[in-house]
Amino acid sequence: MARTLSWQMLAAAPLVAVLAGCSGIDHTTLDSINTMPDDSTLSETGGAMHTGIAAAFQPRVWTHDVWGTHEQTSGIDVQSSDTSVLRVAHVTNDKRVVVWAAAQGNATLTVTLNGEAALRVPVVVQDPPQPH
């Protein structure tokens, strides 16, 4: 009996390993980014924002496993690597977040799923051009 169980466990081990290896974050999007009134931009690949500008979006994360790709509905957060440059806050009673450029500099916006980084977005903040 014990020998049979051991053989079954040995046979299942590769399958478990395959299943574990196939699961993880599939892709992440910054959904419904609002239009900013100046030429500031923000997307999944990067951002260039002027000091004082904010943008709102809904971070969405999909994971995959052997059964397919699934959108996660909880455990999603967004953080800034330098809050003196770029600040982040959740929207009240909402899944959206607001990021705003507080001062010149560089910061990385990180979308996390249960603490694991799902997307990193480098953002450059520059002062708006001043007329002479």
Added chain:
Amino acid sequence: MRIGTMAVRALLATTAVLVWSCSSPTETGVLGNGTFQYLCTGSGDQACAGQTSGTDIDLPATPVAVGATFQVFYSPTSSNGVGTVEGDNGYGIVPASTEIAETSGNTIKALKAGYVTLLAQRSGVATVDDFVYVKFEPVGSITVSPSSLSLLGGDSQPVSVVAADALGGPLDGQIDCQWQVASGASAVTLQSTSGPATTVQGVTDGTATLHVTCGTASADVQVTVSGAPAAMDGGTNG
């Protein structure tokens, strides 16, 4: 039956027209969670022309002058909270960058040209309820009204400034101006030396030039005073 259907259609159409005419797109926040309103704090604000101080108006679409002050209040929709537009409804307005705008109490001062995001946050809560963009433009020129004036000795007359951007477009906010008597100081006195308006009083016969500076723009006003009582020589007879 047919009359009933027509009546319902008419009612729906009327409702649609009313809803459309009552909407104020300039004051709704970007997130759609509430509305932002501009509080008129004085007669020197072009956004408040014809309004009395303390009146709420829609957030102006025109830029605010760099150096000017203004007040904005937020009112959430009923689903996100309760409160009135003004007063302590638990919400504060926070500029996205203190390098572009600074606050003192409820008053916001435009520091640099560009856009600033005004974030509505409930006090003590880290979340943002809504936000709106406001554009700041430097003062390109000013127009003084009246451009010149004649006063009888002892009489007073208000003088005010209207600011425009580099292209002549209007600018909102309580602009920050400094007034001084550049010449003929004995002929006039100024009631105040700062703000978008002052009052000039004729003192002695003569001419004076007022100089007003608002940001990088300035202008002169010629004042002629006549009919003032002759100045006493102040001597004593012994």
